[in-house]
Amino acid sequence: MKKYILIIVSIILLACFFLILRSNEDWKTVLINENNPVPDNHKIKVVKLENVEVDKRIVGPLKKLLKQGRKENIKLKLDEGYRSKELQQKQREENISRLMSEEGMTAEQALIETNKYFAEVGKSEHQLGLAVDVVSEDFPYQEEAFADTDAGKWLADHGHEFGFIIRYPKDKVDITGKEYEPWHLRYVGKKVAKEIKDRGICLEEFIECNKK
Numbered sequence: 001m002k003k004y005i006l007i008i009v010s011i012i013l014l015a016c017f018f019l020i021l022r023s024n025e026d027w028k029t030v031l032i033n034e035n036n037p038v039p040d041n042h043k044i045k046v047v048k049l050e051n052v053e054v055d056k057r058i059v060g061p062l063k064k065l066l067k068q069g070r071k072e073n074i075k076l077k078l079d080e081g082y083r084s085k086e087l088q089q090k091q092r093e094e095n096i097s098r099l100m101s102e103e104g105m106t107a108e109q110a111l112i113e114t115n116k117y118f119a120e121v122g123k124s125e126h127q128l129g130l131a132v133d134v135v136s137e138d139f140p141y142q143e144e145a146f147a148d149t150d151a152g153k154w155l156a157d158h159g160h161e162f163g164f165i166i167r168y169p170k171d172k173v174d175i176t177g178k179e180y181e182p183w184h185l186r187y188v189g190k191k192v193a194k195e196i197k198d199r200g201i202c203l204e205e206f207i208e209c210n211k212k
């Protein structure tokens with residue numbers, strides 16, 4: 001009898017252990033988009049890496065990615081990382097004003113255009129601290145043509161080896177709701193990043209397939 005009790009207790013403990021292990025990994029695949037805002041109680045520790053701030057937990061992988069790229073003579077450059085609510089709002093407002101004054105758009109047109117690249121406050125992955133915009137010294141612009149540069153190609157080919165995905169792929173605009181951003185990397189962990197890359201899916205599709 002004692003033997004059976006011991007076996008049952010062991011199984012329960014083991015199950016608890018795996019559940020805890022799994023929930024500890026959940027932060028990596030938190031989905032933020034138009035329908036899934038950053039939770040109000042979202043707390044992170046941001047630290048500075050080069051010229052940007054990111055969630056402390058991704059500093060290690062990001063450093064490794066930069067180091068490896070630069071070793072292969074890809075001059076990777078961090079452009080943007082964590083954004084506070086206030087900064088997100090400021091960037092949206094600045095972009096709307098710029099489109100109106102420089103491109104002659106109406107307020108409505110400027111808002112539609114801005115929404116393609118700058119998420120509404122609370123709906124940007126940059127507020128999570130797990131997203132980072134990476135460009136290169138040779139092409140320091142957040143423009144679609146970055147995808148055709150050596151750095152853009154290198155990130156698309158190797159980002160997953162360090163746990164990063166191109167979060168807004170060209171062929172998933174209708175699912176992500178965001179235009180193609182070959183410079184915007186999101187940390188999801190190596191295992192998930194590899195699966196997303198191998199299957200050619202985006203984070204929304206990965207989460208849909210792995211619903212508990």
Ligand SMILES: [Zn+2]
Nearest residue numbers: 131132133184
């Ligand atoms: Zn970005």
